[in-house]
Amino acid sequence: MAAELNLEALRDEIDKIDEVIVRLLDSRARCAYTVGRLKHELGRPIYEPAREAAVIAHVRRVSEELGGPLDGDAIARLYERIMDEARRIQRVEAERDAREKKEKE
Helix, strand or coil, X not given: CHHHXXXXXXHHHHHHHHHHHHHHHHHHHHHHHHHHHHHHHHCCCCCCHXXXXXXXXXXXXXXXXXXXXXXXXXXXXXXXXXXXXHHHHHHHHHHHHHHHHHHHC
């Protein structure tokens, strides 16, 4: 019985952590959306390999400093997916802008 209570308490904690993660991912995505708009205005490409490599290196360092169960490779895989979604958001915005400009012509 105690183990079941402990399991439920841990699952409740995971649910709370997941809510925080989703809120942080939402905040990151909103920021990436704004970055995409600025890139478009500046005529810069959506995909910037050097910037993405810097992000991966940064999160790997943070992960290694924490010394937790997610190693650098695991964190890199997660962030590659997060950045994939950020690029998707930026592409959608760029396409919307292009359509709007075309409609105005």
